[in-house]
Amino acid sequence: MSSRRPHPAWAPWLFLAPFLLFFAAFGAWPLVRSFMLAFEQTFGPRTTVYVGTLNFRFLLHDPLFWAAVRNTAVFTIGTLVVQVPVALALALLLNRPDLRGRALFRLIFFSPTIVGSIFVGVIFSLLLEKRSGLVNTVLHAAFHSWNPDFPWVDGFVMPSLLIASLWLSVGFNMSYLLAALQNVPGDQLDAAAIDGANAWQRFRHVTLPAIQPVIGILVLLTVVGALQLFDLPFILYADSFGNGPNNAALSIVTYLYQTGFRSGDLGYASAIGWILTIILVLIALGYRWLTREEDAAA
Amino acid sequence: MKSFLAGVVRILSPGVSLVLALGLVSVLLIAFLPAHSADGDGLQVWVFDANQATLYRTLAPEWDRRHPTLPLRISQVVGPALQSRMLSGFYSGTPVADLIEIDRIQVAPVFAGPLQDVGFVDLTERLEKEGLMARVNRASFSPWTSRGHIFGLPHDVHPVMLVYRADLVEAAGIEVNRIETWDDYFRVMRPLRSASDSDGYIDRYPLALSLNNPFFSEIFLLQGGGGYFDGAGAPTLNSPVNARLLARLALWYGGPGREIGNFDMFSGAGLQLISNGYTLAILAPDWYAGSIVTSLPHLAGKLKVMPMPAWEHGGRRTSVNGGTMLGITKASRHPQEAWELAKYLYFSPVVAERLFATTHIVSPMIPNWTLACYDAPDPYFSRQPVGRLYLRQAPQVPLRPSSPYIGTAILMVNNALTRLIQIVESRHFTAPAQIEPEARQMLDQAQGLLLAEMHRNVFLNRPTP
Numbered sequence: 001m002s003s004r005r006p007h008p009a010w011a012p013w014l015f016l017a018p019f020l021l022f023f024a025a026f027g028a029w030p031l032v033r034s035f036m037l038a039f040e041q042t043f044g045p046r047t048t049v050y051v052g053t054l055n056f057r058f059l060l061h062d063p064l065f066w067a068a069v070r071n072t073a074v075f076t077i078g079t080l081v082v083q084v085p086v087a088l089a090l091a092l093l094l095n096r097p098d099l100r101g102r103a104l105f106r107l108i109f110f111s112p113t114i115v116g117s118i119f120v121g122v123i124f125s126l127l128l129e130k131r132s133g134l135v136n137t138v139l140h141a142a143f144h145s146w147n148p149d150f151p152w153v154d155g156f157v158m159p160s161l162l163i164a165s166l167w168l169s170v171g172f173n174m175s176y177l178l179a180a181l182q183n184v185p186g187d188q189l190d191a192a193a194i195d196g197a198n199a200w201q202r203f204r205h206v207t208l209p210a211i212q213p214v215i216g217i218l219v220l221l222t223v224v225g226a227l228q229l230f231d232l233p234f235i236l237y238a239d240s241f242g243n244g245p246n247n248a249a250l251s252i253v254t255y256l257y258q259t260g261f262r263s264g265d266l267g268y269a270s271a272i273g274w275i276l277t278i279i280l281v282l283i284a285l286g287y288r289w290l291t292r293e294e295d296a297a298a
Numbered sequence: 299m300k301s302f303l304a305g306v307v308r309i310l311s312p313g314v315s316l317v318l319a320l321g322l323v324s325v326l327l328i329a330f331l332p333a334h335s336a337d338g339d340g341l342q343v344w345v346f347d348a349n350q351a352t353l354y355r356t357l358a359p360e361w362d363r364r365h366p367t368l369p370l371r372i373s374q375v376v377g378p379a380l381q382s383r384m385l386s387g388f389y390s391g392t393p394v395a396d397l398i399e400i401d402r403i404q405v406a407p408v409f410a411g412p413l414q415d416v417g418f419v420d421l422t423e424r425l426e427k428e429g430l431m432a433r434v435n436r437a438s439f440s441p442w443t444s445r446g447h448i449f450g451l452p453h454d455v456h457p458v459m460l461v462y463r464a465d466l467v468e469a470a471g472i473e474v475n476r477i478e479t480w481d482d483y484f485r486v487m488r489p490l491r492s493a494s495d496s497d498g499y500i501d502r503y504p505l506a507l508s509l510n511n512p513f514f515s516e517i518f519l520l521q522g523g524g525g526y527f528d529g530a531g532a533p534t535l536n537s538p539v540n541a542r543l544l545a546r547l548a549l550w551y552g553g554p555g556r557e558i559g560n561f562d563m564f565s566g567a568g569l570q571l572i573s574n575g576y577t578l579a580i581l582a583p584d585w586y587a588g589s590i591v592t593s594l595p596h597l598a599g600k601l602k603v604m605p606m607p608a609w610e611h612g613g614r615r616t617s618v619n620g621g622t623m624l625g626i627t628k629a630s631r632h633p634q635e636a637w638e639l640a641k642y643l644y645f646s647p648v649v650a651e652r653l654f655a656t657t658h659i660v661s662p663m664i665p666n667w668t669l670a671c672y673d674a675p676d677p678y679f680s681r682q683p684v685g686r687l688y689l690r691q692a693p694q695v696p697l698r699p700s701s702p703y704i705g706t707a708i709l710m711v712n713n714a715l716t717r718l719i720q721i722v723e724s725r726h727f728t729a730p731a732q733i734e735p736e737a738r739q740m741l742d743q744a745q746g747l748l749l750a751e752m753h754r755n756v757f758l759n760r761p762t763p
Contacts, residue, residue: 008305041756043411044389049756063747130560131576132567144497153673154510154560239511239562243709246716263702264385264407268754 037270044264055271065272067247068255069157075251076226078162079169083222085216087173092175092203095181106178110171117168121235124164128152153236157248164232169225173218180214181207213294217246220287224280228253252276341632342395344384346377347622349588349657350399354643356652359381360447361639368635377404384408387629388417396630399453402441402698403705409444410702411757418449418625419633423761430645435618437695438662444700445531450623451644452662454585457691458517458617460505462579463572463585464680465601466490474604483607484550484557490578490585491557508567509551509719511562512712513619517581519543519711520696521617522609526707527699531758533748535711536741542657543609544711545730545737548718555728569593572601581606583619584688588658591678598678603687616691618698660688667692702758705747714740 013020038055040048059065090109093101104268112120127134130149139146152160184207192202233249234242234257241262252272260269310318321410328520341361345351351374358370373395375383381404388408394417397537408416425431425448431439438452467474470490478481487504495501507514519525524540527533534540550557562568563580571577573594587603605615624644626636643649650661651671660672672685701707727733752758 007309011305011309014306014309041754043415043757044385046389046758047415051756054754058750061750078519081645104599121529126567129567132570140497148499148559149559151560237510240509240712241511241705243713246713247709261382261385262407262705264389264410293373 016087034270034273036041037267038274040267042264051267055268056275058268059271059275063249064247065252065255068250068252071248071250072227072229072252074158075161075165075229076146076223078158079165079226080219080222082162082166083170083173084218087170087218088177088215089172091177091181094178106175109174112167113172115168117231118235120164120168121232124160124167124232125153125236125238128160130154149197154245157237157244158278160236161229161232163248164236165226165229168232169222173222176214176218177211180211184210190245216287216291216294220284223283227276227280230254230257303652340371341365341397341635342371342373343397343399343639344373344375344380344395345399346375346401346404348374348379350622353649353652353656354375355525357643357649361642365635368632370639377401381406381407384417387627388415391629394627394629396632396636397624399622399624400450402623402700405442405450405623405625406700406702406704408702409447409700410755413445413447415757416444416447416449417628419628419630420447420449421451421626421637422446422448424637433664434645435662435664435692435695437618437697438621440697441700444626450625451640453622453624453644453660454620455688455692455695456583456585456618456620456659457585457661457688457695458521458581458583458606459603459688459691460579460606461572461582461590461601461603461679463575463600465600466575466578469603474602477604477607478611479613480546480607480609487578493539500559502575503577504557505550505579505581506559506563506568506571507551507563507581508562508568509560509712509716511564512708513564514581515544515712516708517617517619518547520698521606521614522692523614523696525696525698526711527701529697529699531699531701533701533703533707533745533752535707535748536738536740536745540711541734541737541741542730544611544715544718544741545734547715547726548722548733548737549730551722552717552719553722553727566593573597573655581617581619584658584660585620585708587679587688588656591658599680601678602680602682603684605687605691614694614696616694618695621698654685658684658688660685660692664739677697686708703748703752704753706751710744710748711741715743 037045039050039052041051041054042048093099094105094109096102097191099105115123116266128136130151130220133152135152136146136148139150140148188206188210189202192206197205229251230242230253233244233251233254237244237249240249241258243250253276256269256272256276259272260266306315337416337632343354345354351372352371354372358372361370380398380400383392384394384400384404385397385407386392398418408418425434434452434457438455439448442448442450442452462474465492467487472486472490477486484504490502491500491504492502507565516526519540522539522543524537524543525534549555551560559571559577560578561571562574563577564586568580569590572580572590573596580586582603590597590601606617608615624640626633626640630636645661645663645666647666647669650663650666653659653661655670661667661669669685671690673683674685675681676684698704714737717740718733721727721736722733725732
């Protein structure tokens, strides 16, 4: 048995130093700098003028910002209402032991996640084209009365974004829920069945409580992801710089990007970024508050 | 220090020590090695367009022969990336090319700050001293002029004409020479607007435009004498002429009198619709005529160009779309050579000829307008002298005063048009007079918003909201 001398007191700091240095350089300092920038007007980071709270005051009355907030909120709610239930339905379907070709279906549903949002944007801009797009072409062939010029992208901005986003992310959410479903105790389901519970009752009182923590995490991830909506509208509405017709596709992050990186006004972009941060923190706190009982039990 | 090092050696395994040592050496190397541009030495040029990059690369051997110590380095960087690299360079001093070729929307933010902070060299004096101001098409300078200073050489004129399906139009006995105004055009073409099957939906339109692409409305406003900014940079969104033109455009797009197909004709799918006859004509700046030739070779001999019909009798028969400049960056260590190269690439007859041959883009240099290539019959466009037809319109190309807010302004006006079309659809309006008051109201609103946005900018002369 060899005796070892205790490490010096600063040893942990040495090991932490790489992370701390990187975090300080690429995490903490940008945060501090962006907070300072939010009170400045800039032409790039070198030419700045202190403007006090002007950026935040302008933001309060900026119709484009509020249009972006409204669109982002609608997209977030829409995503939440559509994504999680569809993902759960698919997971329940694929969890059936009697389903043949389960592995293939899992691959099919999950594969769009690998494609990435930029490609999904490109694919859907082609699919939803008027006249020549696959969706309108097929619908017109199937139902002669279907307008081949049906304006998916022009006239139905949010549904178009939601459909594209659903195709992109539902497989990812489904895989989480499928994993959770496979961990639902079989004996409890059997016991419920023996006690006379029907399929809905077994789902409602056994399956759902068992997978609730995973649903909670998915809801949080979906909300945070939806609030950061950027690439899909940016590609689908590239001609209007991601704004879409009448700003119907403008999201908070798109507006932030346009302000900071197209107009060079990093100050105003920082103000937008901080408002988005506050919204995200509030949502995270709300989630923690809603799940406090589960956390305490754990 | 000695005890610290001893402590480090004691707590680290030999493997970790090696990794740490390699890491430290790498950091020191990166920190102290002299910085080189990612694109290598020589005269660096960044361009966004693949055709331009190819063209300039063919010219490089000649340049290199004359400048053996300063070889030409052409890099193609796609639009948004080019803008990001350029702005990073101007804002923060990261390496940028000696010359940057960029389009007018991407370059707009460069002019949003103090004049002395514009990252391009002011070319005004050189242009005047060398007599180039008088020899280059005047309208071509306007997008690169900020507060009276010119920061880029203009690459083009980009007059807009109509490219139409001559095979279909002439088969119907229509003589396009007799068309003078848009009203004439739609009236004459209306018999060809048809549903070819039994579904009741129109399968052929006299013209196709995209509401989603805000630059289409810009083409029409500029043609009709409207616009977005005056010469001093103040916004003019709510001018009476804009309201009048927007009201008429809204009636083209929607309601019972709908005249046009709403489709992005500057896209691959749009090109397909010209091919299958969904539209009889499209708006085509010279650069787009070149794209059509490349993308739709099977339509050779079936297409022709004609001047845009005017808004009113005797009105302007063209407009303008797109636009590219070449600017010398202030960071360039070879500004004189960059100036020489810029003039050669943009103003020499040799390059102008090659540019036209590969892209159909006509030169902004007025003495080049006599080049024989512009008069050559083009077999693709039914043997019309396409270059000459575009150049005939060049002197009428409207001015486009620059502004860092041009992208925002164009979007705002297009949004007003989108809302107007909704009104036309819902209230079944058929006459411009019915919708014009609404157009004025929406443009007043847009003007107010833009003025507020501009007023916030402490670096520019602030117009009063």
